[in-house]
Amino acid sequence: MKSIKILFFLFFIIFIFSCTKLDETFRSELEENNAGINAADLLTNAYNSIAGTYITGNFWHLQEHTSDELIGPTRGPDWDDNGQWRALHAHTWNADHTLITGAFSDLLGAQFAASNVLQYNPTPQQAAEARFLRALTIFSVLDGWNQVPYRENLTDYRLDPVTLKGTAAADFIISELTAVMNDLPDNAPAYTANKNAARALLMKVYLNYGVFADSADNRTKPTFSADDMNQVITLADQITASGKYSVKADTYFDNFAPNDDAVSPENIFTFYSQNGVRGTGTEGTWFQIAHYSMDPSGWNGFATLSDFYNKFDANDERRGEYYTYPGARPNPGHRINVGFLAGQQYNLTTDVPLKDRQGSPLIFTPEVHLRETGNNLEVTGIRVDKYAYDYSNYSSQNNNDWAMFRYADVLLMKAEALLRTNKADDALTIVNDLRAARGVSPLGSLTLDNLLDERGREMYWEGWRREDLIRFGKYLDAWQEKPTDDPKNILFPIPNNQLSVNPNLVQNPGY
16 A cells, blocks of 8 residues: 555656646756657656556546445455545545545646647657547546646746636547547557547547536536537447447457457557556556455455446356466366456465465455454455456566457447437447347346446446446435435545645535
């Protein structure tokens, strides 16, 4: 946990240097230190800067820990961390919450890193990639806080950033992505910003445009215009027409494998990871859930909730399976090694049943609470391992790229847009085709409720659940270990340390 706190501190420093008033002495030193830096290096830095907060980083925690998919229980004296995980799940945070403050700083620091590329004579493609990354950070700040400090001019820090809000921020993202579309590559690895990545992000903006609308109750009672939904459908059709992606049977976990760049049929935009080159920290997805007795030993932390786990059919590939991939452990018992890890756990090399530190069988149970005490506190909660562990890089940076935009998400967004424009039959066909590829029987009809469930089954732990729950009007509902809560929590509070340095920010209602 110390490493997480250090990372938060570093991102805080980045933010303070990039998004608040700086004196002229610091500016001159910054310019002197930047001598010789080129746009290519800065662009790589921008990709690295933005990746960390999405890959089980601060913003990912805000999107998942606040939802019905994930819980971070305090296990006796472990994982207390001043109650920060409990506060996220129970929606009891305040404006000084460490992860909320960290995520805000992360995203604005990444925005600065992307904008900085534009100051160093980038090629048209480099500029387009940087503006795409910047648009992604703006989208996330809009989604979480509805106030986006934005600085176009990086030469005069005596000027405060402007603040983009609501549909003005959404319109800015749309204009940016539209402006750079022609300069983004058609054919590039998924870890390079590309035309279809921009289309996928545009789909997110149009799909949530009614949520971002400028009205008092827009986030709690969003409306969806036919024009916005038709934009979503058109963009989805353009991505399909590119012919680059497909949803195939028995390939779900290929999208998250150590060699996903070679085998994934769906990944549209990813964050690159290659051991010894640069990385994204996907190995953290294992360490945060794995018990101390597992291979490799983990931190025995986060879990899912039984109500969410029970949304899956038993034969749904996405729930978990025995998965073979380069460098995997032999797994002679063909034990489930990706997806949801429930029940007795085994050594994947010898097939010997594992035990906890008290010598009892290591059996992950559906029951889990925000505070765990007693003899079973090590084993409560079904664990989630979506990214197959890269044993070829044991206890170091894994090679799994992080899937940010996937084709299955594009199809589900199109289905939602069709459903919201009274084309339920067409939407049902899309969803049932996806379900067939995942090995489950078709739905008889499609409603907003079972479409939200399908998004959960397909997109779990990928960092979209809070946004989906808000759009479908479910975020303020009660669920396991969380009561019905205050409408103010539909937005996060502006961190107090940011209010103190930026007069153009105002605290969100209710905080």
